Amino acid sequence: MNSNYPSRVLQDAVEAISSLPGVGSRSALRLALHLLRQPSETIHQFATAVDRLATDVHYCGQCMMVADGDLCSICADGKRDQRTICVVESVRDVMSIEATGQYNGVYHVLGGIISPINGIAPSDLHIKELLARLEEGMEVILALSGDVEGETTSFYIYRQIAGLGVKVTTLARGLGFGDDLEYADALTLGRSIAARQPFKP
Amino acid sequence: MNSNYPSRVLQDAVEAISSLPGVGSRSALRLALHLLRQPSETIHQFATAVDRLATDVHYCGQCMMVADGDLCSICADGKRDQRTICVVESVRDVMSIEATGQYNGVYHVLGGIISPINGIAPSDLHIKELLARLEEGMEVILALSGDVEGETTSFYIYRQIAGLGVKVTTLARGLGFGDDLEYADALTLGRSIAARQPFKP
Numbered sequence: 001m002n003s004n005y006p007s008r009v010l011q012d013a014v015e016a017i018s019s020l021p022g023v024g025s026r027s028a029l030r031l032a033l034h035l036l037r038q039p040s041e042t043i044h045q046f047a048t049a050v051d052r053l054a055t056d057v058h059y060c061g062q063c064m065m066v067a068d069g070d071l072c073s074i075c076a077d078g079k080r081d082q083r084t085i086c087v088v089e090s091v092r093d094v095m096s097i098e099a100t101g102q103y104n105g106v107y108h109v110l111g112g113i114i115s116p117i118n119g120i121a122p123s124d125l126h127i128k129e130l131l132a133r134l135e136e137g138m139e140v141i142l143a144l145s146g147d148v149e150g151e152t153t154s155f156y157i158y159r160q161i162a163g164l165g166v167k168v169t170t171l172a173r174g175l176g177f178g179d180d181l182e183y184a185d186a187l188t189l190g191r192s193i194a195a196r197q198p199f200k201p
Numbered sequence: 202m203n204s205n206y207p208s209r210v211l212q213d214a215v216e217a218i219s220s221l222p223g224v225g226s227r228s229a230l231r232l233a234l235h236l237l238r239q240p241s242e243t244i245h246q247f248a249t250a251v252d253r254l255a256t257d258v259h260y261c262g263q264c265m266m267v268a269d270g271d272l273c274s275i276c277a278d279g280k281r282d283q284r285t286i287c288v289v290e291s292v293r294d295v296m297s298i299e300a301t302g303q304y305n306g307v308y309h310v311l312g313g314i315i316s317p318i319n320g321i322a323p324s325d326l327h328i329k330e331l332l333a334r335l336e337e338g339m340e341v342i343l344a345l346s347g348d349v350e351g352e353t354t355s356f357y358i359y360r361q362i363a364g365l366g367v368k369v370t371t372l373a374r375g376l377g378f379g380d381d382l383e384y385a386d387a388l389t390l391g392r393s394i395a396a397r398q399p400f401k402p
Contacts, residue, residue: 004299006274006292007267009257016250020232031221033292036254036267043255049217051248053233054241056210066208066237073207091207091234098205 010036062133064109064126066091074098074106081105086141087130087157089113089150093143105141108133113144114153122156130157136165143171211237263334265310265327267292275299275307282306287342288331288358290314290351294344306342309334314345315354323357331358337366344372 005011010032018028035043059065060072063085067073074080074094084105088094094107110125134140140161144150158168174192175184184192206212211233219229236244260266261273264286268274275281275295285306289295295308311326335341341362345351359369375393376385385393 004296006295007258007269009253009269010267010292012250013254016247019247021235022228023232027223029293029296031224032251032254034222035251036258040255044252046217046220047248047252047255049213050233050236050251051245052210053214053237054244054248057208057237066211068208068210091211092230094207095205095230 063107064111064129065094065107079104083135083137084139084141085130085133086143088143089145089153097143105139110144110153113149114156115149125153127157127160131160131164134161134164134166137167139167139169141169141171146173264308265312265330266295266308280305284336284338285340285342286331286334287344289344290346290354298344306340311345311354314350315357316350323354326354328358328361332361332365335362335365335367338368340368340370342370342372347374 005014013032013035014025014028017023017031018025020028023031035046038046056068058067058069060067060075061070062075063072065072065074075082081104085108086097086103086105087108087110088097089110089112091109094109097103097107108126108130110127110130112120112125114120114122114125130140140157142154142157144154154170161168174195174197175181175188181189206215214233214236215226215229218224218232219226221229224232236247239247257269259268259270261268261276262271263276264273266273266275276283282305286309287298287304287306288309288311289298290311290313292310295310298304298308309327309331311328311331313321313326315321315323315326331341341358343355343358345355355371362369375396375398376382376389382390
């Protein structure tokens with residue numbers, strides 16, 4: 001299917017679309033032909049909406065999250081607790097936590113995670129900007145993933161923060177609330193036993 | 202996940218991407234954030250490649266296929282048999298048949314299929330343009346899908362062509378070449394028995 005596109009323009013569009021992660025060349029062709037069937041105005045709106053990602057997206061000067069202005073809506077919100085900072089890898093994590101409705105502090109988006117394999121060093125992340133925000137008595141919640149890279153990053157930040165008089169916490173881990181023991185994986189179950197908590201009736 | 206995008210620009214991009222068929226809002230967010238991590242120039246190239254679908258794609262004046270100029274490369278190819286016309290629903294079908302390397306005639310792209318449910322009438326398809334191409338002694342291969350809509354469209358075109366002195370053929374159907382009987386569906390197997398062919402050793 002790859003060869004012999006009837007049009008160079010179509011081929012260019014298919015190649016652009018198939019550069020997206022998880023989109024193969026067959027899907028890309030399907031999507032390109034779908035777009036081609038739309039009115040010119042619809043195609044143009046689509047292209048413009050994507051193009052504006054390059055030109056019109058700003059980053060919050062405080063938490064480094066995607067924003068429309070100099071400060072994101074969460075940092076600008078006077079009702080949020082500005083002294084509790086939840087450190088996450090990406091914008092997606094912010095959106096996931098916001099969707100729970102359970103958190104009233106602010107965030108700090110690292111923009112990645114320390115990963116020697118992928119060539120990502122601490123200096124590539126917004127760790128300096130985090131340290132610059134910290135004041136004595138604040139709480140930092142390390143809400144990074146539970147894999148080796150996430151734990152490495154958490155530990156690195158923990159070491160940087162130590163001595164600043166900041167409380168450092170992390171997400172509770174264990175069996176999912178409501179989970180059946182039967183379906184839990186052995187690692188989670190084993191760690192949940194080791195990290196057992198006082199029973200609160 | 203839908204509410205509370207941290208940026209209107211990001212939200213617009215996610216909404217545009219999730220308007221594509223088969224792309225949900227979670228995937229669209231993932232793709233938008235992937236694009237956002239790319240250099241501005243990459244995002245701009247992506248948007249431009251898509252935008253050109255609206256402005257720079259032409260249609261072959263003879264077979265109605267996507268083309269870069271007035272005539273597609275197949276219709277313009279003097280080595281192709283211009284008196285054998287394969288009628289297909291879409292550009293994708295042309296690409297699939299071309300990929301087999303088994304066909305040396307030309308095509309006619311209907312741009313859809315007769316479908317009362319979807320409000321697609323014969324006049325919405327490039328059937329007039331097909332009739333205008335036909336000359337006595339030509340062959341028309343009806344290569345449409347085997348469902349009700351495909352067969353309706355084939356029959357409609359067959360009726361329009363009747364009396365023009367054109368040979369009308371259709372794709373061979375039956376068990377796939379090399380298929381095992383064990384895994385064939387009952388409809389295909391039943392029809393393949395009914396439409397049995399002389400054995401050629």
